[in-house]
Amino acid sequence: MKQVLVVNAALRLPKGKLAAQVAHAAVGAFLEATTSAQQRWLDEGMPKVVLKGNSAEELLRLQTLARQRHIPTCLISDAGRTVVPAGTVTCVGLGPAGDNEIDEITGALKLLS
Amino acid sequence: MKQVLVVNAALRLPKGKLAAQVAHAAVGAFLEATTSAQQRWLDEGMPKVVLKGNSAEELLRLQTLARQRHIPTCLISDAGRTVVPAGTVTCVGLGPAGDNEIDEITGALKLLS
Numbered sequence: 187m188k189q190v191l192v193v194n195a196a197l198r199l200p201k202g203k204l205a206a207q208v209a210h211a212a213v214g215a216f217l218e219a220t221t222s223a224q225q226r227w228l229d230e231g232m233p234k235v236v237l238k239g240n241s242a243e244e245l246l247r248l249q250t251l252a253r254q255r256h257i258p259t260c261l262i263s264d265a266g267r268t269v270v271p272a273g274t275v276t277c278v279g280l281g282p283a284g285d286n287e288i289d290e291i292t293g294a295l296k297l298l299s
Numbered sequence: 300m301k302q303v304l305v306v307n308a309a310l311r312l313p314k315g316k317l318a319a320q321v322a323h324a325a326v327g328a329f330l331e332a333t334t335s336a337q338q339r340w341l342d343e344g345m346p347k348v349v350l351k352g353n354s355a356e357e358l359l360r361l362q363t364l365a366r367q368r369h370i371p372t373c374l375i376s377d378a379g380r381t382v383v384p385a386g387t388v389t390c391v392g393l394g395p396a397g398d399n400e401i402d403e404i405t406g407a408l409k410l411l412s
Contacts, residue, residue, distance in 0.1 A: 191322060201314055202349040202411030208318035209304060209325035209347055216326055217341075228330075231378075234322055236315040265344075298315030 187226050188233040189215060189281040190292050194245055195238045197270055207262050207276040208236055214260030215279030223258070227282030237295040242275035249278050251291045257283045300339050301346040302328060302394040303405050307358055308351045310383055320375050320389040321349055327373030328392030336371070340395030350408040355388035362391050364404045370396045 191208045193199075199207065212234065216224060227233070239245050245261065252259045260279040264270050281288050304321045306312075312320065325347065329337060340346070352358050358374065365372045373392040377383050394401050 191318070193318070200412050201317060202351075204314060205304070205306070205318040205321035205349045205411070206347050209322045209349075210345060212322035212326055213329055213345060232323060232326060234319050236318045236322075238315075298318070299313050 187223070187230050187282045188235060188285050188288055189227065189279065190235050190237055190288050191277055191279050192237045192239040192245055192248055192292060192295060193277045193298055194240075194242055194275055195298065196241050197274065197276060199270070199276065204276075207264065211260050211262045211277040211279030214262065215258050215281060218258035218260060219282050223282050236298045237292055238298045239278075239295065245275050245278040248280065248291055252280045255287060255291070257281055257287055257291070300336070300343050300395045301348060301398050301401055302340065302392065302396075303348050303350055303401050304390060304392050305350045305352040305358055305361055305405060305408060306390045306411055307353075307355055307388055308411065309354050310387065310389060312383070312389065317389075320377065324373050324375045324390040324392030327375065328371050328394060331371035331373060332395050336395050345395075349411045350405055351411045352391070352408065358388050358391040361393065361404055365393045368400060368404070370394055370400055370404070
């Protein structure tokens with residue numbers, strides 16, 4: 187089991203802002219999962235990977251693919267109070283779900299360094 | 300209601316690594332909260348702030364203060380597989396809890412930029 191958080195790297199958000207968006211997506215996608223998937227993921231120590239997306243469109247496409255596979259997702263749009271315009275897609279959370287299921291969708295993406 | 304994530308800025312973690320630690324703390328502290336506190340926080344849109352701590356000791360001290368006040372907390376130590384030595388304290392999550400309760404503990408800390 188794992189959870190993947192894909193950020194919109196084109197926005198070049200500052201560290202703290204980026205971390206808040208990722209945390210938002212992590213909690214949001216977790217809450218979309220079944221109790222049994224939540225529990226398995228917690229038992230495994232909440233494995234979590236942050237990957238780099240290139241655009242809002244890419245994040246939306248990942249969400250569509252995940253939904254088709256019944257993987258829990260949460261798309262975060264910033265409220266726009268601080269750094270970016272309101273409604274900007276900043277991050278999408280996928281899972282917790284099985285490693286293979288997630289890799290089918292995000293396997294080609296790079297780790298955010 | 301809000302949740303505060305305080306990172307150990309002395310580690311100068313790369314963006315992706317930092318975001319994963321913050322997300323870990325966010326989910327962990329959320330799960331420590333009462334159902335009623337969770338629900339109130341979700342209803343308010345999961346307000347979340349990422350703040351800058353200066354050392355592992357500071358994060359441990361914040362956790363102690365939070366526990367004394369029955370604020371949910373989650374201290375994250377990295378498994379040490381990648382960037383930092385095993386057991387390194389990277390982040391502490393505090394809340395969801397009332398704004399005033401949290402500010403009593405973290406009000407003097409700066410936003411992580």
